[in-house]
Amino acid sequence: MKAEDIVVTAQGARFMGRVFPCSVGRGGIVAAADKREGDGATPEGEHRLIGMLYNPARMARPADWALPVSHADGWSDDSTDPAYNQMVRRPSGFGHERLWRADPLYDLIVLTDWNWPEGEPGRGSAIFVHTWRRPRFPTAGCVALARADLLWIAPRIKHQTRLIIRR
Known part of the structure; x- marks a missing residue:
């Protein structure tokens, strides 16, 4: 592990x-091999x-490599979709x-490479890092932080930064 890695535990x-x-x-942190679509679990690993991605109506670009989203953007979580675990229109x-x-x-x-770029159906779609609903409120499998903390982290992410999830 390096200082530029984001290391997550419960x-x-x-x-x-x-x-x-x-x-x-909400399903806790599970072994990556056990992760399934809809289980609410966060897969351990690197x-x-x-x-x-960011909403340009609500914030300035948080990093020079961040891309804006629009009303037409979505993320496929349907394992029957040929674009499973991809950004879709x-x-x-x-x-x-x-x-x-x-x-x-x-x-x-912040997008991770979980089950990407060729999504294996049923292994679980995107693991994002995003803003939480409220402190410590569980997600559907993603990692969530306070908005202010995420805004502090975002411009400091480097090309080599990894999200390391540990049980």
Whole structure:
């Protein structure tokens, strides 16, 4: 592990010498081999950070490599979709999450390489790092932090930064 890695346990996230409270999936942290679509679990392991998305109506670009989302953007969570675990355009004939939301959860999203780029059906779609609903409130499998903490972390992420999830 390196200082630029984000290390997550059920107790919190450590990054660049600081510790941040965070939330993980309602199913807890599970072995990556046991992760399944819809289980609400966060898969342990070392995950590359592959992108950053943000809502331009609610914030300035958090990093020079972050991409804006629009009302038409979604993320496929339907294992029958040929674009499973990929960003998709809405409307879509398959199940997906809206990336432009009325609430602030996805105002800033850090994308990981969980089950990507070739999503294996049923292994679970995206594991994002995003803003939490409220302190320590469980997610559907993602890692969530306070908005202020995520905004502090985002511009400090480097190409080599990994999300390391441990039980």
